[in-house]
Amino acid sequence: MANAYAGEVAICLDGVAHVAKLTLGALAELEAATEAGSLVEMVERFESGKVSTRDVLALIVAGLRGGGWQGSAEHLRTVEIGGGPIEAARAAAELLARAFALPGEG
Known part of the structure; x- marks a missing residue:
């Protein structure tokens, strides 16, 4: 499973757990x-609440690909993300936070 450290x-896609990492x-x-x-600028979008669904999708795709997933944004548009849009946005924000956290902080 995912290692926060x-x-x-x-991120769960169609009921299958995947690891995402930036x-x-x-x-x-x-x-x-x-x-x-x-x-x-991307972090500021999230902090200000001006993040778009395209930003969330791009973050999820990049994170999944960083975790070894071979899919594309087109593929991601056709799968069920566990927890729906709210969980997708939370996971995207968490990816950004963990990408810039020192070990033990995130």
Whole structure:
């Protein structure tokens, strides 16, 4: 299962648990997908509540891919995310928080 100390978050897709993690490659993919000027801008979107569903989807896709998932945003649009949109947004925020936490903080 997901290891919070390693920055991992569990996400359930169609009843199957997956590990998501924002690796450096996943963060680069995230910046491109969201057209964010920087990761700080992405964090500020979440902190200010100005995050869009596209931002949440991009974060989930990048995190899952960082965890080894081979799917795409198109695939993610057709699966059931355990907990629905609220859980997806919580997992996306948790991915961002854990990506920038020092060991033992997140």
